[in-house]
Amino acid sequence: xxxxxxxxxxxxxxxxxxxxxxxxxxxxxxxxxxxxxxxxxxxxxxxxxxxxxxxxxxxxxxxxxxxxxxxxxxxxxxxxxxxxxxxxxxxxxxxxxxxxxxxxxxxxxxxxxxxxxxxxxxxxxxxxxxxxxxxxxxx
Numbered sequence: 001x002x003x004x005x006x007x008x009x010x011x012x013x014x015x016x017x018x019x020x021x022x023x024x025x026x027x028x029x030x031x032x033x034x035x036x037x038x039x040x041x042x043x044x045x046x047x048x049x050x051x052x053x054x055x056x057x058x059x060x061x062x063x064x065x066x067x068x069x070x071x072x073x074x075x076x077x078x079x080x081x082x083x084x085x086x087x088x089x090x091x092x093x094x095x096x097x098x099x100x101x102x103x104x105x106x107x108x109x110x111x112x113x114x115x116x117x118x119x120x121x122x123x124x125x126x127x128x129x130x131x132x133x134x135x136x137x138x139x
């Protein structure tokens with residue numbers, strides 16, 4: 001299916017980033033199940049009463065932020081692939097991104113703001129460098 005080992009690593013990291021987004025659904029749905037009937041499924045985004053505690057806000061934030069990061073990361077991986085960026089550099093950046101996002105989610109759910117910001121920055125920088133890597137690669 002994939003032509004090179006680099007493609008396996010990079011697209012495997014895209015899949016891992018997608019799985020991280022799926023994993024963030026569990027604490028989100030758990031918090032909604034404890035909302036004592038205050039959660040309205042007809043208007044899920046307009047129902048702040050369904051979010052009953054700070055940890056529930058964090059679960060919702062982690063879920064939404066992971067989806068946003070996943071979208072940009074996936075675009076950056078494809079941009080690098082089709083822009084003929086460095087395979088080795090992209091592999092390293094993809095692994096860094098997935099690891100940073102995994103720690104980011106944990107820090108977000110535990111309410112560790114400074115740690116969360118640190119891992120968000122690492123993930124953002126990895127994505128940013130993936131976007132500019134094709135311009136810096138000399139073949």
